[in-house]
Amino acid sequence: MAGLTFSKGGVHPEEHKELTERLAIEEMPPPAQVALPLSMHFGAIAQPVVKKKQEVQEGEVIAVVEKGLGAPIHSSVTGTVKTVEPRPHPTMVRCDAIIIDRDPAAAPRKYERENWTTLSREQLLARVKDAGIVGLGGAGFPTAVKLSPPPTAKMDLLILNGAECEPYLTTDHRIMLEHPEQVVEGAKIMVKILGIKKGVIGVELNKPDAINALQKALKVSDGHDEGEIAVQGVQVKYPQGSEKQLIYSLTKRSVPGGGLPFDVGVIVQNISTTVAVYEAVTMNKPLYEKVMTVSGRAIKRPANIKVKVGTVLSDVVEYLGGVSDDLLKIVSGGPMMGFAMSSMDVPVVKTTSGVLFLNSKETSIGPYGPCIHCGWCLQACPMGLAPKEIGIYVEAGKGHLTERFGIMECFECGCCAYVCPAKRPLVQFCRLAKIGVKRGS
Amino acid sequence: MEPQWAVSISPHIRQTQTTAGIMWTVSGSLIPVLLLSIYNFGLRSLFITLSSVISCVVVEAICQRALGRPISVKDGSAVLTGILLAFVIPPGVPYWLPIIGAVAAIFINKQLMGGLGFNVWNPALVGRALLTAAFPVYMTAAWIPSREVSHVPILNYIWGGLDGVSTATPLYVLRHYGMEALTKQFGDLPVIYTNFLLGFKPGCIGETSAVLILLGGLFLMARGIITWPIPVSTLASVAVISWVFGGETWLSGPVLVHLLSGGVILGAFYMATDYVTSPSLKTAQIIFGIGVGGLTMLIRLKGGYPEGVCYAILLMNCLTPALNEWFRPERFAPPKQAPVAAAK
Numbered sequence: 001m002a003g004l005t006f007s008k009g010g011v012h013p014e015e016h017k018e019l020t021e022r023l024a025i026e027e028m029p030p031p032a033q034v035a036l037p038l039s040m041h042f043g044a045i046a047q048p049v050v051k052k053k054q055e056v057q058e059g060e061v062i063a064v065v066e067k068g069l070g071a072p073i074h075s076s077v078t079g080t081v082k083t084v085e086p087r088p089h090p091t092m093v094r095c096d097a098i099i100i101d102r103d104p105a106a107a108p109r110k111y112e113r114e115n116w117t118t119l120s121r122e123q124l125l126a127r128v129k130d131a132g133i134v135g136l137g138g139a140g141f142p143t144a145v146k147l148s149p150p151p152t153a154k155m156d157l158l159i160l161n162g163a164e165c166e167p168y169l170t171t172d173h174r175i176m177l178e179h180p181e182q183v184v185e186g187a188k189i190m191v192k193i194l195g196i197k198k199g200v201i202g203v204e205l206n207k208p209d210a211i212n213a214l215q216k217a218l219k220v221s222d223g224h225d226e227g228e229i230a231v232q233g234v235q236v237k238y239p240q241g242s243e244k245q246l247i248y249s250l251t252k253r254s255v256p257g258g259g260l261p262f263d264v265g266v267i268v269q270n271i272s273t274t275v276a277v278y279e280a281v282t283m284n285k286p287l288y289e290k291v292m293t294v295s296g297r298a299i300k301r302p303a304n305i306k307v308k309v310g311t312v313l314s315d316v317v318e319y320l321g322g323v324s325d326d327l328l329k330i331v332s333g334g335p336m337m338g339f340a341m342s343s344m345d346v347p348v349v350k351t352t353s354g355v356l357f358l359n360s361k362e363t364s365i366g367p368y369g370p371c372i373h374c375g376w377c378l379q380a381c382p383m384g385l386a387p388k389e390i391g392i393y394v395e396a397g398k399g400h401l402t403e404r405f406g407i408m409e410c411f412e413c414g415c416c417a418y419v420c421p422a423k424r425p426l427v428q429f430c431r432l433a434k435i436g437v438k439r440g441s
Numbered sequence: 442m443e444p445q446w447a448v449s450i451s452p453h454i455r456q457t458q459t460t461a462g463i464m465w466t467v468s469g470s471l472i473p474v475l476l477l478s479i480y481n482f483g484l485r486s487l488f489i490t491l492s493s494v495i496s497c498v499v500v501e502a503i504c505q506r507a508l509g510r511p512i513s514v515k516d517g518s519a520v521l522t523g524i525l526l527a528f529v530i531p532p533g534v535p536y537w538l539p540i541i542g543a544v545a546a547i548f549i550n551k552q553l554m555g556g557l558g559f560n561v562w563n564p565a566l567v568g569r570a571l572l573t574a575a576f577p578v579y580m581t582a583a584w585i586p587s588r589e590v591s592h593v594p595i596l597n598y599i600w601g602g603l604d605g606v607s608t609a610t611p612l613y614v615l616r617h618y619g620m621e622a623l624t625k626q627f628g629d630l631p632v633i634y635t636n637f638l639l640g641f642k643p644g645c646i647g648e649t650s651a652v653l654i655l656l657g658g659l660f661l662m663a664r665g666i667i668t669w670p671i672p673v674s675t676l677a678s679v680a681v682i683s684w685v686f687g688g689e690t691w692l693s694g695p696v697l698v699h700l701l702s703g704g705v706i707l708g709a710f711y712m713a714t715d716y717v718t719s720p721s722l723k724t725a726q727i728i729f730g731i732g733v734g735g736l737t738m739l740i741r742l743k744g745g746y747p748e749g750v751c752y753a754i755l756l757m758n759c760l761t762p763a764l765n766e767w768f769r770p771e772r773f774a775p776p777k778q779a780p781v782a783a784a785k
């Protein structure tokens with residue numbers, strides 16, 4: 001069965017999901033120390049509200065954003081603030097982080113389930129906001145803001161993104177399989193917040209067990225009806241999980257360049273985000289834990305683990321038995337769009353959906369050649385851009401003239417560079433071209 | 442100290458095909474054609490091909506050295522140019538001739554323009570065009586009769602050939618003496634078709650065996666290296682035009698003779714599909730192919746040469762930048778137009 005899909009481009013990288021897709025989510029014991037970066041979201045950097053030596057509880061607010069876009073940060077352990085100092089960061093080079101030493105004697109905090117159906121939209125939204133929830137699949141856009149579209153937008157559909165099209169990653173897959181009822185309930189909460197009737201969970205067809213589990217959960221939950229939620233299989237093709245592509249696959253609506261999903265009446269939320277909303281609303285639990293896939297052929301024991309936000313990578317590696325000698329690259333996120341990291345001192349942040357330890361057979365760093373004009377990148381680009389021209393222009397120092405190829409619509413999915421036989425760094429060229437266009441020279 | 446890990450921009454995985462992989466695969470797919478040519482015309486075919494390949498590689502290396510570029514002969518592109526250049530020259534030429542073609546193909550046409558990816562014209566055909574202009578006698582008369590036709594003595598098979606100069610190619614015969622002479626010299630039409638399809642006829646080193654070139658082309662299509670639009674549109678337009686205008690009366694032309702002779706099949710599958718010098722998008726490729734087929738037939742039927750594929754492709758190469766500019770990918774979701782512009 002081919003399934004619904006987007007209209008242009010796309011690639012089929014090897015999935016490598018077999019490394020972790022059958023492994024249940026396990027909880028990693030909390031580390032002795034966590035480092036919580038002050039930037040784990042889209043928007044302004046948070047300001048600490050705790051001092052050195054101050055004792056903090058698990059789930060306590062330790063930093064807030066007063067003005068502008070942002071989200072509060074909560075301590076992920078009970079313990080003592082050691083210091084605030086610059087630490088490596090997965091996407092920024094370095095960023096100030098609050099360092100907390102865990103109190104080994106403290107018991108983990110417990111949360112009670114509450115009834116949320118009597119809460120108003122505003123109260124629900126406040127819980128999402130106070131819990132510090134941000135979009136967990138990508139840039140970390142504050143979820144409460146996303147759930148309050150302008151009143152002019154005519155919203156009619158909530159889409160849950162269960163595509164998980166990035167190779168290796170199985171986080172959302174495992175969550176949908178192990179906690180389908182949480183996903184469904186989270187969806188109902190968001191449907192209520194948005195004041196709409198319909199939600200659909202888009203899942204790539206390579207996860208039939210997850211689709212099944214969700215369908216069962218939907219049948220069970222049919223009692224307290226807050227709107228219609230459905231599951232829809234979509235074709236296995238990268239970048240199915242990209243917002244614009246998934247919206248098109250499920251609704252045939254296309255979000256214009258420079259526009260946002262609410263321009264076509266849709267809002268898209270990631271699966272982990274949905275579960276975070278569920279926990280925030282039904283248990284008043286802030287976001288300070290993260291399920292992530294640790295995979296790749298250079299980690300001794302690949303796994304899906306639930307970790308405290310702020311856990312440093314070297315602790316994760318130690319817990320999973322270390323890395324092998326042929327480790328070549330550490331990637332935060334998926335292999336198509338993730339960031340390579342130069343050290344293991346990087347902490348897990350809210351938006352970390354996976355960490356990959358790739359050996360020299362899985363990834364490569366090598367020289368690239370001139371464009372041979374095979375045109376494969378043109379076929380692969382899901383936005384219908386001209387990556388080969390963009391690359392050639394940038395090499396010739398004319399990146400600022402690439403607007404006519406649609407460069408500003410490029411979302412750096414990497415399809416073009418993935419197929420390029422000359423191994424050209426096309427995503428790099430696209431970034432430079434965008435900078436050039438913005439600067440105008 | 443903690444080891445520092447490699448940092449590079451996403452994506453961190455790549456599909457396996459490489460530039461060199463493509464060049465070597467295309468070269469490899471031509472080996473059966475070369476083997477048949479050796480059987481057909483003798484070891485001369487092999488020696489001329491070797492001379493051409495070696496000179497292309499050496500010229501490329503010298504140019505890159507002199508221009509201070511990294512030496513990239515391992516990517517196979519010079520080897521492929523060498524093979525294709527040899528394939529479009531007659532087997533009876535002297536062994537030094539390809540050297541001059543290689544200088545034109547690689548030095549003037551490729552390296553002086555900026556190296557791989559920057560040439561406007563197909564390198565092998567530039568080589569052939571220059572040789573045809575400079576050595577018209579060799580390039581239009583050094584044919585060797587096919588072994589099947591003449592059963593040359595063994596010594597002649599290895600070293601000989603130049604006494605075969607007087608043999609004319611089917612296209613030459615057709616152009617100057619007509620259909621009747623063609624059947625007189627090469628046999629009845631069914632015999633002609635079989636021999637032409639298999640490659641038992643005089644012609645350039647690698648142009649004679651339609652069936653082996655076709656198989657090579659299909660192999661490349663199966664491997665995703667070339668796509669159907671250019672070959673199909675080229676062949677289709679040659680077929681239609683030769684049928685309509687190629688005969689004594691309208692709609693009576695010898696379609697198969699035109700399709701199977703000269704460089705049409707090799708050109709359609711191996712020359713016109715050259716990435717660098719042909720357009721990248723389907724619609725543009727179809728127009729390109731129709732142009733190649735149309736110009737080929739124009740030259741064959743009305744021009745001064747019996748064969749026109751080489752010039753047809755070189756002429757269409759000039760249009761490639763324009764075709765690429767006119768046909769850009771259709772954007773998935775461009776920004777909304779300003780209402781004024783949209784109303785127009």
Ligand code: SF4
Binds near residue numbers: 386410416417
């Ligand atoms: S990275 Fe940009 S240019 Fe390349 S395929 Fe993706 S959207 Fe297209």
Ligand code: SF4
Binds near residue numbers: 374391424426
């Ligand atoms: S895929 Fe690479 S080599 Fe092919 S046209 Fe695009 S940039 Fe050029």
